[in-house]
Amino acid sequence: MSALRRLGPPLLSGTLFGAGLTVGGMTDPARVRGFLDILGAWDPTLAFVMAGALAVMAIAWRVRARMKRPVFAEEFSLPEKQDLDPRLIGGAALFGVGWGIAGLCPGPAVASIAIEPAMALPFVAAMIAGMALYRVAPSRPATA
Amino acid sequence: MTLAAFPDAQPLAGLVGGLMIGIAGALMLLGAGRIAGVSGIVARGLGLSDGGMSPGSAWMFLLGLPLGAALAAIALGGVQVEAPPLALLLVAGLVVGFGTRLGSGCTSGHGVCGVSRLSARSIVATVTFISAGILTVFVMRLIGVVA
Numbered sequence A: 001m002s003a004l005r006r007l008g009p010p011l012l013s014g015t016l017f018g019a020g021l022t023v024g025g026m027t028d029p030a031r032v033r034g035f036l037d038i039l040g041a042w043d044p045t046l047a048f049v050m051a052g053a054l055a056v057m058a059i060a061w062r063v064r065a066r067m068k069r070p071v072f073a074e075e076f077s078l079p080e081k082q083d084l085d086p087r088l089i090g091g092a093a094l095f096g097v098g099w100g101i102a103g104l105c106p107g108p109a110v111a112s113i114a115i116e117p118a119m120a121l122p123f124v125a126a127m128i129a130g131m132a133l134y135r136v137a138p139s140r141p142a143t144a
Numbered sequence B: 001m002t003l004a005a006f007p008d009a010q011p012l013a014g015l016v017g018g019l020m021i022g023i024a025g026a027l028m029l030l031g032a033g034r035i036a037g038v039s040g041i042v043a044r045g046l047g048l049s050d051g052g053m054s055p056g057s058a059w060m061f062l063l064g065l066p067l068g069a070a071l072a073a074i075a076l077g078g079v080q081v082e083a084p085p086l087a088l089l090l091v092a093g094l095v096v097g098f099g100t101r102l103g104s105g106c107t108s109g110h111g112v113c114g115v116s117r118l119s120a121r122s123i124v125a126t127v128t129f130i131s132a133g134i135l136t137v138f139v140m141r142l143i144g145v146v147a
Helices: A003-023 A029-036 A045-065 A086-102 A106-114 A117-136 B011-032 B038-045 B055-076 B086-102 B107-116 B120-142
Strands: none
Touching: A003 A106, A003 B011, A003 B055, A029 A045, A029 A086, A029 B120, A045 B011, A045 B107, A086 B086, A086 B120, A106 A117, A106 B038, A106 B055, A106 B086, A106 B107, A117 B038, A117 B086, B011 B107, B038 B055, B038 B086, B038 B107, B107 B120
8 A cells, every 4th residue: 555545644634633623722721721610710612622523523433334444544443442441440530630730631732832832842741751651550461 | 603601712613623623533534444542643653552553654643733733823823822830731741641541542532533433431531531620620729729
């Protein structure tokens, strides 16, 4: 398969994703924290972003069910885990705490490198350190 | 467009941005057969995870994120960013990095791709991280640390 067919879709997807985050205001941590601040001046913008994204993706999953293989790849490679283990819930809770502290999650943080590098780069560097820490943590199962 | 009850909200811009994110996720799913989950893709690009898309594809997606943000910022004539203090950025980044690996995803992978797939794991993860985020902002308000 040609490099363009292989690398084009992820580049286009990332570009559209970064643009969508920016248009939706999600690269502004104050707006994201405004959504989480339900007892303050609540800002529901993030809910509209989620609604738009979920609407399109719900259709995409229906289309996917009718496809034998993706357009530009040999096969679908999607998560199949079903169990609600403590790692899932503990990890999501930890992530939520970090998300609340700064109002940044991985997508907007990486996208913001182009908009506000003084904010995005320290966060992304610390995030990578956190991922590396998980990688070397002794409790990590071989399959994760 | 504005909402009378929430003067700061940008519902239309949010919806348009969300539709763009959805199309991006659909392109990744139907084009490449993969989940557009940013935390997993970052780990994959840096060799910090064993499964997932090719590192080359991961880097293309990760280059696209700031590229798209830059293009949108130019088109919008600039965007507002209210950055939290450095210490909070560092603490938050560390916790987000560890937590997203432990929990196998973040707002994009679980929140957008997984919830729309009606994955029980993703729905539980999303409810959990939004609840934890709300609680965290509440506690920060309580103790007087506001980013």
